[in-house]
Amino acid sequence: MEKLKALALKFKSLIGLFFLCIVISIITPRFLNINNLLNVLTQVSVNAVIAIGMSFVILTGGIDLSVGSILAVTGALAASLISKQNSLFLAILLSLIVGALIGAFNGLLVSKGKIQPFIVTLAGMTIFRGVTYVYTNGTPISGLSKDFTFIGNARVLGIPFPVIITFIVFLIAWYLINETRFGRYVYALGGNEDSARLSGINTDSIKTMVYVISGITAAIGGIIVTSRIGSASPNAGSGYELDAIAAVVLGGTSLAGGEGSIAGTIIGAMIIGVLNNGLNLMNVSPFYQSIVKGLVILLAVLIDKKNKK
């Protein structure tokens, strides 16, 4: 019984997701349909990718509010490069580099500048949103090549391409977190920064790195969103930071840092996606959807707290 309980606790997010799926498929039979499910996965992918990067940041005890704006900047950059140069490779590479650089900017301000992550990335959020407006002159960039729109819309062996990208990002992140020194350092840093530093860990560089990772995943999100819609809008991705944080928290990661997992984050993102999809299928108005989503987050965290006592 004890063991069963421990097992249930370990997989609580997964069990939550499972029950959610059952409830929704009972209410609306349209849910359990292969096309719908693939659709859900596609919709989840952008949030999942961003949330993976966010997990690294939150595990160190930080937060990254700038991901939505990074998504917009890098999306716009990719779109303009595609429409002007039409070099797919260059567009993707430069977007990722810019995402990483913005992440490094945030990370250095947090680690070397010793400013609170919330403040740094809140400022970053408005700065890079502004940069996007300046860069795009406030109008969407469209007319993108087929090569590029492939990324967001094609299917490989029946699986939507964004889902494949998410899966690859997940594998890399999982490896980093669980199998490498860097991953252990992330947990140690989130658990006790003084101990980590006195154990010879270069805490500043780990701190910077997690924001770089978050910047890169936000850029990947930017590329997917832009190619899916076929144009880059200057207000793309606004509010995405909150969905990403929600996914991380729903996945059982503590905002205090030091505790949580990447797999949990994916499940957290799925819970949000399934919930959105289910509510849509049930024709619930978006106004109510937002309320339901908020309540689900509170409920999940409450259950988590109760069990930790």
Place this chain on the structure above:
Amino acid sequence: MQDKTPILEMVNISKSFPGVKALDKVSLRAFPGEVMGLLGENGAGKSTLMKILSGVYKKDEGIIKIDGKEVEINGIKDAKRLGISIIHQELSLLPNLTIYENLFLGNEIVKGFKLNKKDMIQKSQEFLKKFNFNKSPKTLTRDLTVGEMQMVEIIKAISKNAKIVIMDEPTTALTEVETERLFTIINQLKQQNIAIIYISHRMEEIFRICDRITVLRDGTFVGEEDIKNVTKDKLISMMVGRKLEEQFPYVEVEKGKTILEVRNLSWKKIKDVSFNLKEGEILGIAGLMGSGRTEVAKLIFGEYKKEKGEILVEGKKVNINSPKDAIKNGIAYLSEDRKKEGLVLKLSVLENMMIANLKAYENKFKRLNKKKQLSDCKDYIKKLSIKTSSPYQIIKNLSGGNQQKVIIARWLLNSPKVLIIDEPTRGIDVGAKKEIYDILNQLKKQGKGIIMISSEMEEILGISDRIIVMHEGRITGEISRKEANQELIMKYAVGLTD
């Protein structure tokens, strides 16, 4: 004394955690106006028993009686209502509030909706006066020393009409003067007929302050005795279940070449500290609390950036700007503050042990070799006899002494050339203390250089090869093992030079 009636009786208390039976039918009594010492090795279950009494944990079995009546303690609130009050080792005061605000936190005196500050300040003043504590109630708590904070904590406990006061290793962070003051307060409490339960690993303290003692071993009850009927040896054998030979084992080792040299180290109040350390040598650094010993250690380790001076390892000048650099140069530092600067409480024994040495476990593709980690971890659990239910146990759940051993293992894994160990046996029981001295001696035989900072006179005298004494940031004396004695060390420690 025997015919007194106990105010508290805990009878046949049992408590299990997943994988460990922490307490097995343990009993404890406390008497009004007396100090009951609660003793036992690390992990014996002392803190667990006290957490049950103060409502932090729930007991699995057993009964608790107060004034002869059975009571249920289901939470901290119940314990408070029954007059049980615990002085935590981690202080629970709010640093940004004043003394009087802390004293009345949760019990504020109000006039309608308005705080009655005048009355609170006046009442606080009375309390503080009663304990000869000469600070204004309006002082911010963060401006107090650790000892003063503890004083406030005790006053807070008593101001809430506590009948039973629990002190879990209260003196570990106190200076000598502060410890004396604590003892005065304890005597005052005794006069007010308050019962005190006192946990400590320091023998001298126990014989000075306790009226009776209760000993636990491995979660079981060994016995309760009048302090007059026990000797130090008897106490130790009750605690460890066997006789302990030579408590401070010293080994003679042929010293090698100079391994570490520190020249004119200066930083803030640290002035021109120079010394050297040889292979196979334990260099003790003595001094009063605040004399700058830890600062010197942290300067060598690169945690603080020195303003002046140089450090030579094996005769070569090295550039140390961070702990990482120090480790690269073969220097390890064990902090005196385990919780704050050593442990990552949320992580497991294994991860805490490995964290400073992960590089050694990297395989192809930077992948960590988990099997090797596990087997090395198990090795050290055995070698240092660390009591833990598994390598994956969260370190928070280990007793203090076992946590310390995990941190020692962390640095041994690094195979350093120079080990700086700051208060190596703080909060550690007699048996484990000896084990730690044995480990240090072993390292000495392997030709490592060890710097041991310690405030325990017996320890410094017992196992150092050479002792330097610090006073206000300077070295005031250097003493060889042969000529060392307590008086000489104290003389240098208070700043007298010949």
